[in-house]
Amino acid sequence: MRLFNAAIVLSTITSTVTAFSLQNQNQLQQLQLQLLQQNAISNTQLKVLADDETLSSSQRTPLGMPGTAKMDKEWGELGFEFRPTKSHLCITYKDGEWGEMELNEDPYIQIHMGATALHYGQACFEGLKAFAHPDNSVHVFRPDENAKRLQSSCERILMPVIPHDLFLKAVNEVVRDNIAYVPPYGSGGALYLRPLLFGSGPRIGLQPADEYTFLLMVIPVGDYYKGGLASPVDGIIINDFDRAAAKGVGHVKVAGNYAADLLPNMLSKKEGYPISLYLDSKTQSLVEEFSTSNFVGIVNGGEEKKYVTPKSSSVLPSITNKSLMTIAKDEGLTVEERDIPIEELEDFDEVLACGTAVVVTPVGSLTSVGKGDVNKFEFSQEVGPITQQLYDQVRAIQSGEIEDKHGWNFKIE
Numbered sequence: 468m469r470l471f472n473a474a475i476v477l478s479t480i481t482s483t484v485t486a487f488s489l490q491n492q493n494q495l496q497q498l499q500l501q502l503l504q505q506n507a508i509s510n511t512q513l514k515v516l517a518d519d520e521t522l523s524s525s526q527r528t529p530l531g532m533p534g535t536a537k538m539d540k541e542w543g544e545l546g547f548e549f550r551p552t553k554s555h556l557c558i559t560y561k562d563g564e565w566g567e568m569e570l571n572e573d574p575y576i577q578i579h580m581g582a583t584a585l586h587y588g589q590a591c592f593e594g595l596k597a598f599a600h601p602d603n604s605v606h607v608f609r610p611d612e613n614a615k616r617l618q619s620s621c622e623r624i625l626m627p628v629i630p631h632d633l634f635l636k637a638v639n640e641v642v643r644d645n646i647a648y649v650p651p652y653g654s655g656g657a658l659y660l661r662p663l664l665f666g667s668g669p670r671i672g673l674q675p676a677d678e679y680t681f682l683l684m685v686i687p688v689g690d691y692y693k694g695g696l697a698s699p700v701d702g703i704i705i706n707d708f709d710r711a712a713a714k715g716v717g718h719v720k721v722a723g724n725y726a727a728d729l730l731p732n733m734l735s736k737k738e739g740y741p742i743s744l745y746l747d748s749k750t751q752s753l754v755e756e757f758s759t760s761n762f763v764g765i766v767n768g769g770e771e772k773k774y775v776t777p778k779s780s781s782v783l784p785s786i787t788n789k790s791l792m793t794i795a796k797d798e799g800l801t802v803e804e805r806d807i808p809i810e811e812l813e814d815f816d817e818v819l820a821c822g823t824a825v826v827v828t829p830v831g832s833l834t835s836v837g838k839g840d841v842n843k844f845e846f847s848q849e850v851g852p853i854t855q856q857l858y859d860q861v862r863a864i865q866s867g868e869i870e871d872k873h874g875w876n877f878k879i880e
């Protein structure tokens with residue numbers, strides 16, 4: 468509460484100063500420094516304004532060190548669950564424009580009971596990761612792609628798009644403020660960034676809101692599936708539910724897609740399958756994608772090595788998949804993006820799930836339970852050589868161990 472009040476105080480001071488002295492940024496800087504010296508407000512609020520326009524880089528607090536936060540677990544033992552960090556970033560959209568970035572320590576937010584996100588699911592999100600490199604610098608993997616995908620989600624559900632540069636700046640600021648929570652180089656972990664944008668203004672009739680909130684939270688994470696790359700997971704093919712309609716919203720990352728998946732996902736897990744594969748909703752005959760990741764089938768038939776992934780208007784365009792396709796081509800594999808009939812599962816030597824959270828997860832088998840019959844497709848029971856190769860390459864780029872020749876890493880400044 469104290470922090471929230473301080474943020475209001477600071478933004479009031481800021482707008483007052485800006486109003487009568489636009490030509491003199493120094494006054495604002497001096498006021499901020501004065502406040503800092505008096506210790507009147509916490510560092511967190513001051514950093515809200517610590518962007519290029521208000522504080523010169525020499526006045527910015529020095530960038531800290533990854534892996535220095537106090538944790539309840541060893542860095543190498545983290546799974547994929549919520550953990551508190553120092554702060555999250557918030558920007559609100561009101562009266563047709565995006566406001567100032569704020570870094571807040573309190574993970575609870577106040578929300579109007581009529582918010583369109585709560586009633587009509589006007590909400591979308593993203594997922595991306597920051598990694599520590601051997602020299603302790605920190606890099607975010609392809610945030611420009613997440614900025615673009617977030618914009619396409621916003622457009623589909625009539626929300627204002629967050630400007631590309633503002634998104635990148637927000638990513639930089641929140642990682643900078645939470646740098647101690649970036650798992651250290653060599654731990655295998657990453658700082659997961661979860662941008663979330665939702666209608667926070669009230670509506671009772673079905674209409675888009677006129678106020679929006681963008682939040683960017685960060686969480687140190689390890690493997691999504693226990694055992695990570697070392698343990699192929701067994702999957703089930705979902706026959707009783709669809710993930711996304713052919714002309715629906717499967718290609719964007721809107722919250723409702725995940726609500727619809729909760730029940731099938733839980734039922735699958737109860738049956739002993741940690742991962743579930745959806746088919747296309749129209750014909751129920753084509754491989755679509757997993758609940759939280761894209762599908763990739765590998766043919767390793769001696770001479771020709773193939774990377775096959777579905778092309779569908781209702782699959783989420785995965786940034787990991789896009790990166791793996793580039794790596795696969797670099798490594799001499801033939802990459803095919805096309806329809807994959809279920810029967811073709813028999814032809815794959817390796818199957819993998821790919822995504823930011825799951826990275827590259829080998830899938831050992833896929834079971835289809837139909838009316839009275841069970842059909843099990845089996846793949847490599849150990850990590851296949853191509854799966855291993857793709858994983859090693861993408862992780863080495865993310866961790867700064869090999870050349871980032873495609874320019875995918877964005878350094879935190």
Ligand code: PLP
Nearest residue numbers: 759760761783785786787822823
């Ligand atoms: N497919 C779905 C349904 C997802 O939720 C995700 C996760 O973001 C992915 C695929 C993988 O996308 P990305 O590699 O961009 O994280």
Ligand code: COI
Nearest residue numbers: 594595759822823824825
């Ligand atoms: C991600 O991989 O970033 C995701 O968004 C997956 C999440 C639904 C668990």
